[in-house]
Amino acid sequence: MRLEPLSGDDPHDVLQALRGALVGRGPALGLGMLAPAHGIVPDRTAVVVTTSGSTGIPKSVVLSRDALTASALATAARIGDGSWLLALPASYVAGLQVLVRALVAGREPAILEGAFSPASFTTAALSLARREGGPTYTSLVPAQLSRLLDAAATDAETARALRSFEAILVGGQALPPAVRDRAVDLGARIVRTYGSTETSGGCVYDGVPLRGVEARIVDAEVQLSGPTLATGYLGDDALADAVFPRDADGTRWYRTGDAGVIEDGVLRVRGRIDNVIVSGGINISLDRVERAVHTVTGLEHAVVVGVPDERWGEASVIVVAGWSDQDSALLAKARAVVAAEVGSPARPARLVRVDAIPELSSGKPDREQIRRGLA
Template sequence: MIALRPTDADDPVALREALARALDGGPALGFGMLDGAPERVPDGTAAVIATSGSSGIPKRVVLSGEALRSSAEATASRIGSGRWLLALPATYVAGLQVLVRSVVAGTEPAVLEGRFSAETFAQTTLSMLRTGEERLYTSLVPAQLATLLDAADSIPVRAALQAYRAILVGGQALPEPLRDRAGELGARLVRTYGSSETSGGCVYDGEPLDTVAVRSVDGELHIAGPMLADGYLGDEELTARSFTRDEHGIRWYRTGDLGLVEDGIVRVHGRADNVIVSGGINISLDRVERIVRRVPGLSGAVVVGVADERWGEASVIVAARGEALRRSESEQLAHARDAVAEELGRHARPARLILVDELDVLTSGKPDRESIRRAVSELR
């Protein structure tokens, strides 16, 4: 057993040094730890991450040094190695992996100071370029990318977007309009899929990294590889349900995501548990949301489920007023409903569109779906 050191990651430079020691068997680091965390954890543990809990109760994911290194090395093999910009909280796996990749590459990451903005992103990126480093990488969530694209009329912001060999975008589905806009500006995006349980992204642009295997079992995606977490701290039952071994002894993580693997390409359809039953028909809110986000003006929208007197449950679109709406609210809803009906059927059409000043988000930048859902429920 080794010591577990809780940390709030206020100082990324000191955190990188502590992480380097943790990867080599030193004290393990605890991120976003819940009350009652033990003082010691199993040998080999490098980090314990409390998941964001955007749609449920946070879990404490145990990651070994081997798992974190394996993930970083597989990423370098796919996209190359260089200097990284930390633009996400290091308390989340995507931010933590920026530091791990820096340790593995032997480079010092640049750190975005203060609240994320297009101006600070551009300033930090251009300062990195002035050092002569040409192999730049960063990791963002879609909301951050949207902020940069909205400010891309600025020459420094546009230059910063174009400076990176790869901008990893994950944490949630990447809306097609954002991807298209980024491509038109010359930004090199890589869509990532993964979780804390897989040490971060392990599928890039639909293709598993070289050391990763993905399969679909009864419609649920399972993942295998050296980057898998050891399990959940203090929850053997959940660990046993989520991590299983097949008849060949291969260990698989049950993601809880619905999807297919076709010709080696992973297609994620959404969370198995993010489903409502409306009029007796199961509807995936993730699939509805992906379609809604293709509608102009709704690229950052969130779709949540609420109780409905007639249908049992119904879906509601929640979007920020700041998005450019060229139609009235009723016309925008009609456009979204038509798009969903065309692809999924009339039964899946959202019931309402609610505009808010600002969407609630977690510190990771992901939408706080539970907070949004509760707010919508109180309005009805």
């Protein structure tokens, strides 16, 4: 079938094209594609999402109508049915799925107009609650939730907006425990999601796979299977074969590249297998270091990256936005926490302040740009 790349990322344009693509009445929708050329995609394709992630290597993920619909139905089965507010870019899978869930439920999604801010989110959320009079839902990344919680501390309307949702899905990156605790204390109902574009978005909620989804650990790597898996990668069958292996019985799995464990049926993701530095001959997971750093008050939104080190080969650096005269104490506290939770060799070498953390358009930290800024 034909692929029609969409120029721009206006959510209204995405919604209009998605209406036809999701039911097979129109061409497949291309989002984030590097070239505007038309092409042919497998039958039943609804959307091709091209994303570079933090590595800068583009991948065009082919998502079928069946996979997107299965994801939407499984989400409704887990958290309930209702109306959705889009507060994320529609050209990324988390935002795209907000629109898909609304369309599958036969409802018109609310769309936050303009740039995200606590004021615009509050207006849109309370308007949706008044319009629908029933359960409402939205999806955010941790940085958005943190901004809203900061605003809610002094703005009762923002606090009311957060409490108005039956569930707020939060994914895209790890949710710092301190941010989750603040949300719970406020009365917001938070659901942590785990997944990727290759799984049609979040497919594990609060550590438990959605209906039809299975998780397993192979050589410490999280692998997922089920009806939400992508068809593959456009124009790269070799990569698809490597990332989506099949068992002898034909079951298809997605190799996430994440390390994790399953304890009492709950998946716990430990971080990226490849987000590792070798410091003094010891492998150190920067994701584990970052999670430990986030438990330190004042460093809840810090980013930890690896840099070359003359003595140890590589070392980790804490990068945090804003300015403070307490950096020596913060670094000492972070080093102590990391030593206790990860090990002494993993202690960060230094703490660097920046005006703002560079972000990808998805809202995730741009770790590559951060590393370049430290060079």
